[in-house]
Amino acid sequence: MNTHLLRSEFRLYFRDIAAIIFGLLLSPLILIILGAIPSFREAKPELGGQSVIALYVPTMIIMAIAMVAISTMPVQLALYRERGILRRLSTTPVRPKDLLLAQAAVQFAVLLMGSLAVLLLGWVAFGVALPGNPAAFALIYILCVAAMFGIGLMLASVSGSKTAQGIGSAVFFPLMFFAGLWVPVKVMPEALRTISSFTPLGAGVQALQDSAIGQWPQLLHIGVLLVWTALAWIGAIRMFRWS
Amino acid sequence: MAIIEVSNLTKRYGERIVVEDVTFAVEPGEIFGVIGRNGAGKTTTVECISGLRTPDSGTIRVLGNDPQHDPAPLRRLVGVQLQESALQDKITVREAVDLFASFYPDPARPAQLIDELGLAASAKTQYAKLSGGQKQRLSIALALVGNPKIAILDELTTGLDPQARRDTWQLISQVRDRGVTILLVTHFMDEAERLCDRIAVIHGGRVAALDTPANLTAQVAAGQVLRFRTSSPADLAALRSLPSVTSVEDQDQELTVAGTQEALPQVITELSRQQLVPLNLRVDQANLDDAFIVLTGERA
Numbered sequence: 150m151n152t153h154l155l156r157s158e159f160r161l162y163f164r165d166i167a168a169i170i171f172g173l174l175l176s177p178l179i180l181i182i183l184g185a186i187p188s189f190r191e192a193k194p195e196l197g198g199q200s201v202i203a204l205y206v207p208t209m210i211i212m213a214i215a216m217v218a219i220s221t222m223p224v225q226l227a228l229y230r231e232r233g234i235l236r237r238l239s240t241t242p243v244r245p246k247d248l249l250l251a252q253a254a255v256q257f258a259v260l261l262m263g264s265l266a267v268l269l270l271g272w273v274a275f276g277v278a279l280p281g282n283p284a285a286f287a288l289i290y291i292l293c294v295a296a297m298f299g300i301g302l303m304l305a306s307v308s309g310s311k312t313a314q315g316i317g318s319a320v321f322f323p324l325m326f327f328a329g330l331w332v333p334v335k336v337m338p339e340a341l342r343t344i345s346s347f348t349p350l351g352a353g354v355q356a357l358q359d360s361a362i363g364q365w366p367q368l369l370h371i372g373v374l375l376v377w378t379a380l381a382w383i384g385a386i387r388m389f390r391w392s
Numbered sequence: 393m394a395i396i397e398v399s400n401l402t403k404r405y406g407e408r409i410v411v412e413d414v415t416f417a418v419e420p421g422e423i424f425g426v427i428g429r430n431g432a433g434k435t436t437t438v439e440c441i442s443g444l445r446t447p448d449s450g451t452i453r454v455l456g457n458d459p460q461h462d463p464a465p466l467r468r469l470v471g472v473q474l475q476e477s478a479l480q481d482k483i484t485v486r487e488a489v490d491l492f493a494s495f496y497p498d499p500a501r502p503a504q505l506i507d508e509l510g511l512a513a514s515a516k517t518q519y520a521k522l523s524g525g526q527k528q529r530l531s532i533a534l535a536l537v538g539n540p541k542i543a544i545l546d547e548l549t550t551g552l553d554p555q556a557r558r559d560t561w562q563l564i565s566q567v568r569d570r571g572v573t574i575l576l577v578t579h580f581m582d583e584a585e586r587l588c589d590r591i592a593v594i595h596g597g598r599v600a601a602l603d604t605p606a607n608l609t610a611q612v613a614a615g616q617v618l619r620f621r622t623s624s625p626a627d628l629a630a631l632r633s634l635p636s637v638t639s640v641e642d643q644d645q646e647l648t649v650a651g652t653q654e655a656l657p658q659v660i661t662e663l664s665r666q667q668l669v670p671l672n673l674r675v676d677q678a679n680l681d682d683a684f685i686v687l688t689g690e691r692a
Binding site: 151153154157160161164165229232233234236237239240241242243 | 442443444464467468470472474478479480482483487491492494495496518534538
């Protein structure tokens with residue numbers, strides 16, 4: 150990794166207000182709004198004794214991953230190609246892939262900050278316990294990021310920045326539906342819950358929720374995440390165009 | 393020994409042949425111009441030399457290396473200014489030059505380079521807010537910041553105002569004086585005439601001529617160039633058949649006739665035979681512009 154590029158990408162990232170809002174601030178903000186509803190903070194027997202807000206902590210983390218991976222990052226990468234920035238770099242000793250790596254590293258770092266903010270906020274403000282099984286939580290988190298960054302890279306491969314933005318939004322809403330953004334997965338009808346388990350974010354959110362209450366995630370969910378990761382990265386590597 | 397050698401270079405895009413059998417050699421320390429009309433294949437040729445495109449056939453050696461198979465040393469030693477510069481919107485001039493300097497083992501001093509290119513006042517300006525001319529100068533700075541042995545400059549002064557063009561020419565001359573070999577792509581004849589030691593004229597993907605600016609001019613149009621309009625269309629074939637005339641160009645009813653010193657009386661005589669009067673007649677000694685028009689006048 151080229152550290153000069155990394156530093157430069159970091160600096161540039163924090164000059165973009167929209168990127169900061171979507172990558173860093175939006176998830177904690179929505180959590181605050183939801184947490185302000187008193188009934189969401191009460192333990193519910195039909196949710197296995199958890200509060201609604203406790204279920205939303207993993208959902209918000211998943212949402213931040215999805216936003217960065219299939220919206221912010223692919224648009225940025227497609228823009229770098231469209232503008233000829235990758236091509237310009239290819240005539241220097243630095244390789245264009247160094248810029249992609251630096252960009253991904255910056256996006257990941259910011260994402261991590263946003264996720265930690267959500268966890269801390271849930272804990273401090275709304276009494277949501279920190280993950281009971283931190284190792285599993287971290288592992289699933291990394292898997293979700295890997296799967297979604299792969300999908301994002303695939304988006305950046307097939308299209309220009311405008312198209313990437315369009316497809317990104319079109320993919321975002323169904324994926325987030327199955328991750329329980331509107332209706333928690335736990336209270337979905339059986340059929341929907343099954344479908345959810347086979348989507349990357351549905352599997353991801355359920356596995357994160359299991360880890361949050363101290364259990365190990367279901368093998369099904371881990372398997373689903375691994376398969377999505379493998380498929381997305383194979384697709385991305387095959388399809389990526391440098392210019 | 394030549395520092396850049398191009399032999400029988402051919403490049404197709406699909407069915408279309410863009411560069412065909414192009415051969416030339418650039419000597420160390422010279423400013424070598426590649427000129428041609430839009431779409432003549434100039435940019436494709438230098439992109440093959442920069443390693444950005446893969447030739448279909450022919451060989452290229454840059455400092456003894458093949459840009460396709462051994463690009464790594466060339467990326468350190470060759471500075472490239474692409475036709476369209478490309479940077480992130482929010483990066484400032486100073487940051488961009490510093491960043492690119494960090495890519496090279498022995499870079500130029502960014503502050504000095506920024507100063508030489510007249511960018512000191514906009515060093516803290518973000519890329520998206522630069523004027524076209526400032527972007528162009530930044531892109532030249534980025535091509536030179538690695539202290540290259542060879543600089544490849546594509547459309548060097550496009551978008552610059554007359555003063556900035558002159559300043560840039562001055563700078564390019566200074567860079568050459570430091571021993572840098574320069575490959576310059578341009579469609580400005582005054583620029584080529586002023587800067588280049590030798591010029592390859594590319595036309596229809598082929599090298600139409602290769603010589604010093606003075607020889608090119610002398611070779612195709614030793615003598616004079618007549619420019620005039622006629623009250624009604626002239627018989628161009630008859631003009632072309634005059635022994636003293638080497639070429640006739642018709643652009644928007646303005647005729648440009650190049651030929652020897654006898655061209656003027658012969659052309660006037662021929663026109664009066666056609667019962668035409670030359671209007672706004674000007675007689676110039678031929679320059680590179682005229683040579684270029686002659687060399688690229690007919691489809692290759």
